[in-house]
Amino acid sequence: MTMDVIALTERMPDTWSMVAGLLAGGPGLRVQAVGAGGDVGAVGDVGAGGAGRGVGQVGEEAVLQLCDDSGRPLVSIEAPVLVRVPGEAARLLGPDCAAAPTPAWWVEARASTAVKDAERLAGAFAGRLAALLGGTVWPPRAAARAGSGAPVAMGVTAVPAPAAASPAVDVLTDKVAVVLQDRPVVAMTAWLCDALRAALASDRGLQIVTPKHTRLSLPTRSLLCGPPSRWVVRDGDGGHYDGLSGAVLRWGDGAFEPVGGTADGTAVADAFTEVRAKGERQLALSFRTLLPADERLVLGGALEAAWRRLTGGPPVGWGTAEPVALPWSRRRLTEPARGRAPGRTWFVVLGAEERPAIATARVIRTTRGVEEDVTLTVGLGPREAPPLGELPGIAHELVARYGLRSMLAQQRSARRDLTVPARMESPPVPVAFALGAEAVADIGLTRAGRPPLPDRPLELGAPRRPGFFYPLGDGSSASGWTGLERLMRHLQRPIPAPRSGVETDSVDP
Numbered sequence: 001m002t003m004d005v006i007a008l009t010e011r012m013p014d015t016w017s018m019v020a021g022l023l024a025g026g027p028g029l030r031v032q033a034v035g036a037g038g039d040v041g042a043v044g045d046v047g048a049g050g051a052g053r054g055v056g057q058v059g060e061e062a063v064l065q066l067c068d069d070s071g072r073p074l075v076s077i078e079a080p081v082l083v084r085v086p087g088e089a090a091r092l093l094g095p096d097c098a099a100a101p102t103p104a105w106w107v108e109a110r111a112s113t114a115v116k117d118a119e120r121l122a123g124a125f126a127g128r129l130a131a132l133l134g135g136t137v138w139p140p141r142a143a144a145r146a147g148s149g150a151p152v153a154m155g156v157t158a159v160p161a162p163a164a165a166s167p168a169v170d171v172l173t174d175k176v177a178v179v180l181q182d183r184p185v186v187a188m189t190a191w192l193c194d195a196l197r198a199a200l201a202s203d204r205g206l207q208i209v210t211p212k213h214t215r216l217s218l219p220t221r222s223l224l225c226g227p228p229s230r231w232v233v234r235d236g237d238g239g240h241y242d243g244l245s246g247a248v249l250r251w252g253d254g255a256f257e258p259v260g261g262t263a264d265g266t267a268v269a270d271a272f273t274e275v276r277a278k279g280e281r282q283l284a285l286s287f288r289t290l291l292p293a294d295e296r297l298v299l300g301g302a303l304e305a306a307w308r309r310l311t312g313g314p315p316v317g318w319g320t321a322e323p324v325a326l327p328w329s330r331r332r333l334t335e336p337a338r339g340r341a342p343g344r345t346w347f348v349v350l351g352a353e354e355r356p357a358i359a360t361a362r363v364i365r366t367t368r369g370v371e372e373d374v375t376l377t378v379g380l381g382p383r384e385a386p387p388l389g390e391l392p393g394i395a396h397e398l399v400a401r402y403g404l405r406s407m408l409a410q411q412r413s414a415r416r417d418l419t420v421p422a423r424m425e426s427p428p429v430p431v432a433f434a435l436g437a438e439a440v441a442d443i444g445l446t447r448a449g450r451p452p453l454p455d456r457p458l459e460l461g462a463p464r465r466p467g468f469f470y471p472l473g474d475g476s477s478a479s480g481w482t483g484l485e486r487l488m489r490h491l492q493r494p495i496p497a498p499r500s501g502v503e504t505d506s507v508d509p
Contacts, residue, residue: 003111003119004183005142007126008089008097008104010134013080017132021125022066066121075122076168078108078191083325085317087353091417092217092323093138094184100136106323108189110168168195173254176205176228185419186210187322188219188348196223205229207256212236212271215419216243217322218377219348219360232256233422235271243422246272272424279382280416283310284428285391286375287398287407290438293369299337300330302402303349303359303374309390309397310378311357317350324350341365351378356418369403379416386411388431388474392458395434395469399461404436411475430472430480433487437465443491451490453483 007013013021065073083089083106089097109125111118123142130137168191171178177199179192186192186208199206205228208220212233216224224231224244231243240249240256246268247258258266289302300318307315317324318333326332328349337345342365351357356379364371380386391409398404410428415421437460440448448468451457460467472483 003122003142004181005109005111005119005122005126006093006138007107007109007129008083008100008135008138009107009129010101010104012082012105013107013129013133017129018064020132021128022064023128066125074112074118075125076110076112076191077125078110078189081106081190081323081325083323084327085324085350088317088323088325088350089138091350091353092183092185092187096140097136097138101134104135105133106325108191110191168192169198172204174204175253175255176207178207178209178232180209181214182211183214185215185217186220187217188223189323190321192220193321196229199229205255207232209234209240209256210243210422212422215415215421218358218418218420219322221420222360222375228255230256231422233269233271235269239269241269241272241422243272244420246424272422274423276423277413278415280414281380281384281386282377282412282414282416282418282428283380283386283388283431284375284377284410284412285310285394285407286410287434288374288405289372289398289402290366290369290405291372291403293365297334297370298330299334299363299370299372300349300361302372302398302404303361303376304328304330305397305402306374306376306394307349307351307357307359309394310376310387311351311355313352313355315349315357315359316352319348320346322348324348337363349376355379356416358418377418379418381416386431386475391432392460392469395432395458395467396460399434399436399467403438404434404460404467405439406436407432407434409433410480429475429478430484431475432472433470433484434460434467435470436467437461440467441465448491451487453487 007021064077064079066075066077067073082103084103086102089100089102089104089106107126107129109122111122119142123137126137126142129135168179169177170180177195179195192208196206206224207228207230208216208224209232212235214233216231221244230249232240232249233243234240240251241247242249242258245266248267248269249256250259251257260266285306287302287306291297304314307313315328317326318328319325320336333347345363347359347361347363349359349361357376359374359376361375362373364373378387388409388411395404395407398407408430409432411431412428413426435443435448445466449457449459451470453470453472455471457468457470460469470483470487472487473480
C-alpha cells in the first residue's frame, strides 16, 4: 500500500527549511520539479545549492520529486498549502491531528510503492519540517520510523513512472489509473484531482484502492460516477469489492471488474452488508440557479442563503480541492470562476465543526448567463431534528433573489460526519421539490400549480410569475419516491433537475 505522509507546520516552509527536509535522503539524491501537465522542470543535487534551485520553484510547479542519481522518483512532495479552516486536519486525518495548529501549512509527501525505504524517507522529510517549523506529522508512526534524523540510506532505486503518469498514480493501464490510499478519509486533494483529470483526458477510469476502514469524503464520492471509475476496497481476506455498490471485484485485463454472481445478479461482498445503524441522518439539498452574466455578479449567494437557514450560520471555508483551505468569502470565490470563464469551475465549501455541512458547487458560463449547480449536505445526530421546516423559505428566497431553476431535497440515514463508509447505506428519500418561475412558465401555470399530490404546492416569489414548492413527505418512508415520480409524469416536460453530485468534466482545481 502506498504511504502518504503529511507535515502540518506552524510556520511557512521556506527554501532552506525545504532543503533541510530534502537532506533526509542524503546529498546523493536529486530534486526535480514536475508541473501540473507532467512536464519535468529543473533538476539539481540535494546539497551544494542544487536543492535550492529546485525548491525555489515550489510556487510555480505542482510537485517536487526526490529522486535517485538516475532521476527516478522516490518521494513526490506537493506544494505547501496554508489551511486556515479550523478542524480541517482532524476532519480528513482523524483524531491524531485534533491538536494540529490552525492555521497550518499542509505539506504532503507521497512515497513510491517501488522502494522499500521510501516510506522512511518521506517520514524523515516531514519530521524534519515539523521539527524546524513547529507542528506535527501524520501518521505519527511515520516520523517515529524515520529515526533520529540521520539520512535514510537508499540501497535501491525506484521503477520509472510512465511518462504520462501523475505522481499520484500507482498503476497505469490502457483502461484505468489506479491510486492506492491508506488514510482515514480519501479527500479530493489537488493531486487526486490531477489524476482524475488526466485519466479522463486519456479515456481511462480512475480506481481508488483502500482498506475497508477507509471512508470517502462527499466531494470524492461525487466525482466517482460510474465504471470503469470505482472505489475498490480490500476486504482483509485477499478479496476486493466495490465500496459503493458492494459488487465483488477481481483484477483482470487491466482493471478491477465485477465478478459474475448468482442468477439474481452480481455477487455482493459480505463486508458490504454489515449495517451499523446509529440513528444519524443527512439532509441533502441539490439546486440549480441561473443569473445574468454581469461584472458585478458575486457567486455563492444562493448557497450561503440556504446554508444559513439550515445551519444557523454561514460557511467557514472554501477551496478548489481538499483540504478546504480558505476562509469563506463570496468575492474571493468569484475570482477564479471569472478567470476561467467560459470554462467550468468546481468548488468545495465547508461548515463549522459543531454543525457538519459540506457542499460542492459547479459554475458554468452559458449563453443564457451564469449557472451554479450546488449540492449542500448537512449532518444530523440521533437527537437533531431535520430542519424540513426551513425548506419552503429557502425555495422562496432562491426564487426571489437567485434565479432558481429547480431544487430537490432528500433525506437519508447516513453518517453525521458526512463521510462515506465502505458499507451499505440507506438510499436517499425525496422530501421536497421546487421549480423556479422560468420553469413554471415553460410548463404552464395551471399544470404546474395542480399536481396530483396530497398536499397543495406553495407559491414562491412574485404572484404574477411564481415558482412552486412541492412537499413530498418527511423522509420516513419510500412514499417520497412515489410522489416525485407522479409529479414528474404530471409536469411532462423535461425539467432541468439539479444533479446530486458534480460531473467529472467539471473538475478544474
